[in-house]
Amino acid sequence: MASTLSIYNEHFGLAERPFTLLPDPDFLYWSDSHTRAYAMLEYGMLTHAPITVITGEIGAGKTTLLRHLLRSLPEEFTVGLISNAQGNRGELLHWVLMALGVPTEEGASYVRLFAQFQEFLIEEYASGRRTILIFDEAQNLSTETLEELRMFSNINADKDELIQLVLVGQPELRDLIAQPRLVQFAQRVSAEYHLPAMTAEQVQAYVNHRLAVAGADREIFTPAACECVHQVSGGVPRLVNQICDYAMVYAYTDGARLIDAGIVEQVAADRRMHGNLKMVV
Known part of the structure; x- marks a missing residue:
């Protein structure tokens, strides 16, 4: 049986997982x-x-x-x-x-x-x-x-x-x-x-950069979703990765191919409720 991650990659047309927490120079975004x-x-x-x-x-x-x-x-x-x-x-x-x-x-x-x-x-x-x-x-x-x-x-x-x-x-x-x-x-x-932490504009560029490195050839996170990611992460790359990774899983389970602010807000709400992710808001 295929893993959730491999299905999630296939769902979005990606060659690899774009938002891991491991420090990978191949994904380095030059802000x-x-x-x-x-x-x-x-x-x-x-x-x-x-x-x-x-x-x-x-x-x-x-x-x-x-x-x-x-x-x-x-x-x-x-x-x-x-x-x-x-x-x-x-x-x-x-x-x-x-x-x-x-x-x-x-x-x-x-x-x-x-x-x-x-x-x-x-x-x-x-x-x-x-x-x-x-x-x-x-x-x-x-x-x-x-x-x-x-x-x-x-x-x-x-x-x-x-x-x-x-x-x-x-x-x-x-x-x-x-x-x-x-x-x-x-x-x-x-x-x-x-x-310093990334600005909202840098977060959007960072998200799109990592997706492109992973093989994306279309928009996956809307600008409003990226703005929401910035708000709840404070612009810290590791938190951005956590939030985006969860958002892609949520979108996959919902059958959505475009991640909007609503999905990110749901991730933030669930993570705050379970205490698994310290948000900045």
Whole structure:
């Protein structure tokens, strides 16, 4: 028996599901804000910025931008990606070395771990490679961890940075960095951008873009439906995806091939009733 999703795709003439919650660079919509955020990431890479910071609300598209960056970086970059790193001073180094593929000895002291880290950076630099550490969900880092990261950024060779740091997180990350204790860290941030929510016009373009990537060759969401999606999602891409995905299921079960504001309003009402989706209205 065919799955609901495959039938829903067939019903709308789509090759794949357009509104999944997984960060997929193939569906990346280049709004003005996402273009600027990505330009800031590239600027940080090209100018050897010691620390680059990108922030945005949950579901704003930060991780998707990171995925696109990782696919686009030249081969001479060595990248370590750390998500939700937590713990004390020594544990951070374990996270970092693991992300860089550096084996560590069980029970090794902090001094030994740091020496391994330094040796790795020097070897990469000598080989003509640049090392980048990317921290996703960086708002979960402590002030002590951020201060340790600042010390990492002090490792250099003459005028060249041996390591660059990219921190991506929710708006709380900006508040964390603004603390008086982290003034030296803030001074090392050379590239920074905050991703705002999408406007109503951007939501409509975003919805139509994802549908086109999935194979749509006609209008599926009316302009009024897109306006309603913006109202109930606040312009946050992940919420837009949730609402649109539900709306397509509702339309499929009703036999409708065009999604209007009424269907979106029904989705919003049902989600609020069951508490499964936090709407912005």
